[in-house]
Amino acid sequence: MKVQENFNLKKHNTLAIDCYCDQFILVENLHDVEKVMPYVGKQGFFILGSGSNLVLTKNIEKPVVHLVDRFHARVVDGLTIVWAGSLWSDFVTWSVKKGLGGIENLAAIPGTVGGAPEQNIGAYGTEVKDTIVWVEIFNYRTGMFQRLSNDECRFMYRTSIFRESENPWIITRLAFELTPHAEINLDYDGLKQELEKNNIIEPSYLDIATAVTSIRQRKLPDYHEIPNVGSFYKNPIIDEKHHKKLARKYDDLISFPLENNHFRISAAWLLEKCGFKGHRMHECGFSEKHALVLVNYGNAKGKEIISLSKEAIRSVNQKFKIKLKIEPQIV
Ligand SMILES: Cc1cc2nc3c(=O)[nH]c(=O)nc-3n(C[C@H](O)[C@H](O)[C@H](O)COP(=O)(O)OP(=O)(O)OC[C@H]3O[C@@H](n4cnc5c(N)ncnc54)[C@H](O)[C@@H]3O)c2cc1C
Numbered sequence: 001m002k003v004q005e006n007f008n009l010k011k012h013n014t015l016a017i018d019c020y021c022d023q024f025i026l027v028e029n030l031h032d033v034e035k036v037m038p039y040v041g042k043q044g045f046f047i048l049g050s051g052s053n054l055v056l057t058k059n060i061e062k063p064v065v066h067l068v069d070r071f072h073a074r075v076v077d078g079l080t081i082v083w084a085g086s087l088w089s090d091f092v093t094w095s096v097k098k099g100l101g102g103i104e105n106l107a108a109i110p111g112t113v114g115g116a117p118e119q120n121i122g123a124y125g126t127e128v129k130d131t132i133v134w135v136e137i138f139n140y141r142t143g144m145f146q147r148l149s150n151d152e153c154r155f156m157y158r159t160s161i162f163r164e165s166e167n168p169w170i171i172t173r174l175a176f177e178l179t180p181h182a183e184i185n186l187d188y189d190g191l192k193q194e195l196e197k198n199n200i201i202e203p204s205y206l207d208i209a210t211a212v213t214s215i216r217q218r219k220l221p222d223y224h225e226i227p228n229v230g231s232f233y234k235n236p237i238i239d240e241k242h243h244k245k246l247a248r249k250y251d252d253l254i255s256f257p258l259e260n261n262h263f264r265i266s267a268a269w270l271l272e273k274c275g276f277k278g279h280r281m282h283e284c285g286f287s288e289k290h291a292l293v294l295v296n297y298g299n300a301k302g303k304e305i306i307s308l309s310k311e312a313i314r315s316v317n318q319k320f321k322i323k324l325k326i327e328p329q330i331v
Helices: 030-035 088-097 191-197 205-219 240-249 267-273 302-320
Strands: 002-008 020-027 060-067 073-076 079-083 132-139 144-149 169-176 228-231 237-239 255-257 262-265 284-286 293-296
Touching: 030 169, 060 169, 088 205, 191 205, 237 240, 240 255, 240 262, 262 267, 267 302, 284 302, 293 302
Parallel strands: 020 060
Antiparallel strands: 002 020, 073 079, 079 169, 132 144, 132 169, 228 293, 237 262, 255 262, 284 293
């Protein structure tokens, strides 16, 4: 375990916001997890993965715990058990190369394996909840390791028990059910075409992960070059009546039918219609490549980014009577 005081977090969040924390505690293994306990006072602690789903609006005045991002996975009795500090993209690459399916559609999502359950990461018709069997946590209040089953994690669209409340937990390991027989999912628009373009008729899990990675590279700005946290808003849900009204007015409306006569609307479409694609305010703005992505052009502060994001929420609400919700966690 390594502890550094007054630590700069700019390289530890993908929006590259210049903020500090009082203490940065690097946890290198399961033994270290318990050693963090004496550092956790009344103020608690903050767990930082890759910082790819965070907007830092101020310095963090409590210990920041970070699991080393060394990849470690092993298969035990048919379950794949992974160290939470491992990078998610390394895990996907490892699994598809082994011919294990289930997470190939989630290729190239930044972040750590431990950060994935918090908002139940999803892309191209797949969510991480579909393959998680259990999540191991260390509870700083009880000093005990514990396992939460998939049901106990209360996964839903972009949320879970880890997001609902402030828990005294650190996720240490996760177990996944990945198999060579997992059904493939090519329903998402564009994925089939990408494979066909490369003359792939019967794609392997590796082919799918490669296709997803190519599409993402084309569609999204690279956070190494233009810092961002991916989608800044969740896709909102509206009822049938509201949907009908919009569909009558806009023949290019992008929406997906859900159960109970509800529809999920593309937040990117709403933002484009309000003119936010490419809209810039000082050091931050909405990406020219994708309206859903807020980017830091240089030295934007977290508060500026939040202020711009609220301007868009107001504008969308005014035009469409739909309230967008911010996806990343504001710290
Ligand atoms: C370019 C880009 C594209 C993206 N695309 C997608 C996408 O397609 N789909 C999607 O769902 N998300 C996407 N994201 C968002 C992000 O990648 C995911 O939410 C990711 O899982 C966050 O992981 P992280 O390790 O960076 O977590 P962080 O951002 O560091 O933390 C997020 C939250 O998780 C908690 N946390 C992190 N690690 C642990 C742990 N070990 N134990 C307990 N709590 C922990 C933190 O305390 C915090 O509350 C994208 C982000 C970027 C930058």
